[in-house]
Amino acid sequence: MHESVLLEESLQGLVGPLSGHYVDGTFGRGGHTRALLALLNDDAAVLVMDKDPQAIECAEALAAQDSRVSVYHGSFADLPAALAQLGWPGVDGVLLDLGVSSPQLDQDERGFSFQRQGPLDMRMDNSSGPTVADYLNAVAEDELVTILRDYGEERFARRIAAAIVKARTEKAISTTLELAELVKTAHPRWEKHKHPATRTFQALRIAINRELDDLDALLSVVVDCLLPRGRLAVISFHSLEDRKVKQFMRQASQGPKVPRGVPLQGDLALGPLALVGKAIKPSEQEVRSNVRARSAVLRIAERRV
Ligand SMILES: C[S@@+](CC[C@H](N)C(=O)[O-])C[C@H]1O[C@@H](n2cnc3c(N)ncnc32)[C@H](O)[C@@H]1O
Known part of the structure; x- marks a missing residue:
């Protein structure tokens, strides 16, 4: 509904x-x-x-x-x-x-929510184009910083981007909770009543769906x-x-x-x-x-x- x-x-x-x-x-x-x-x-x-x-x-x-x-x-x-x-x-x-x-947010398999385990997808049109996982595992670090800053208004974009790039050299990031945990650990200052990955998820959703x-x-x-x-x-x-x-x-x-x-x-x-x-x-x-x-x-x- x-x-x-x-x-x-x-x-x-x-x-x-x-x-x-x-x-x-x-x-x-x-x-x-x-x-x-x-x-x-x-x-x-x-x-x-x-x-x-x-x-x-x-x-x-x-x-x-x-x-x-x-x-x-x-x-x-x-x-x-x-x-x-x-x-x-x-x-x-x-x-x-x-x-x-x-319905997009509530279906785990759509991968929009940092609170639900699912594939890191976030495409509104999930019949075509790259997923957020595809994007995150290939994007240049500087571009990621810009995306997190411009689309998420994330103050700690540089730290989060660095943590993502470091993590993906060990293992591809493929699920929502994996990314949420990664951001949580990298984020030095959590806002009240806001999950530390909120801005990162918003930025990636905006980017992947243009x-x-x-x-x-x-x-x-x-x-x-x-x-x-x-x-x-x-x-x-x-x-x-x-x-x-x-x-x-x-x-x-x-x-x-x-x-x-x-x-x-x-x-x-x-x-x-x-x-x-x-x-x-x-x-x-x-x-x-x-x-x-x-x-x-x-x-x-x-x-x-
Ligand atoms: C907030 S919901 C709309 C809810 C709707 N007004 C209702 O009452 O059920 C936004 C919808 O817009 C679609 N959407 C977002 N950006 C779009 C775009 N650029 N072109 C077409 N659909 C888009 C999403 O897939 C989503 O289904």
């Missing part, structure tokens, strides 16, 4: 025309999609995307019951190609609920995929993602930079998007009932006419 985060708030921000075309770029187990379908009319259409084959299996089952649903297995960065396949010229809303789903590259790629094409008044709603779970979304929306809502004194009039002074409200965080009640919601931030923007 996956408990959807900021469900009402995100749909309220996303939905415009009830007979419109929408995209759920991160289907997961379809919590947001199902709630969206319940709001929309019979002649609406929803494209759902996910990298994860299990999520896609669940999406196919939903599509078999509801003819409004189309399914795409792959990254949301492929949005323009997926829309072209369907012959949709644009959409009324794109929703992204970033990160991993509870999460920030995919987000950049989507943001660079999404405006052209939105119809006038079409909306983009993004739920982020850590500051690296949220910073990107915030900066993108802010820049896209401003007009082009011109030298001081050069007048820009009317629409020329504005960018293609308008911000819709401020960042939205889950209520205390939601955080109490779903700890995964704790760090969530929702941002919404609308394409100008």
Whole structure:
């Protein structure tokens, strides 16, 4: 089971025309999609995307019951190609609920959790590409330091990378708990209420799934995929993602930079998007009932006419 985060708030921000075309770029187990379908009319259409084959299996089952649903297995960065396949010229809303789903975290064999013994995998699309084990056993030490620092904001990146490189010369690192123990031993200063391997696991997950590259790629094409008044709603779970979304929306809502004194009039002074409200965080009640919601931030923007 996956408990959807900021469900009402995100749909309220996303939905415009009830007979419109929408995209759920991160289907997961379809919590947001199902709630969206319940709001929309019979002649609406929803494209759902996910990298994860299990999520896609669940999406196919939903599509078999509801003819409004189309399914795409792959990254949301492929949005323009997926829309072209369907012959949709644009959409009324794109929703992204970033990160991993509870089923991914909870299945030992997916290797996402430092608390569960499993193969060191962490691929969202476990049908292709290298696993974290493949990556860790081959990566150059300097690159690993950069990854741990940039994607995990890990202060002790150098020590942890050195410990990993030393350990792998004796034996390939192949399981989650092996890596968690290794980091625990190498980490000199544990944070309160945080497993010392939390940042390392986050960094490796982001790297192996190219999460920030995919987000950049989507943001660079999404405006052209939105119809006038079409909306983009993004739920982020850590500051690296949220910073990107915030900066993108802010820049896209401003007009082009011109030298001081050069007048820009009317629409020329504005960018293609308008911000819709401020960042939205889950209520205390939601955080109490779903700890995964704790760090969530929702941002919404609308394409100008
Ligand atoms: C937080 S879950 C979404 C949960 C969903 N909103 C629900 O209510 O069930 C994130 C999902 O997005 C998928 N995902 C993450 N990054 C992706 C990307 N770049 N392209 C496609 N799917 C992605 C993951 O595989 C995961 O299934």
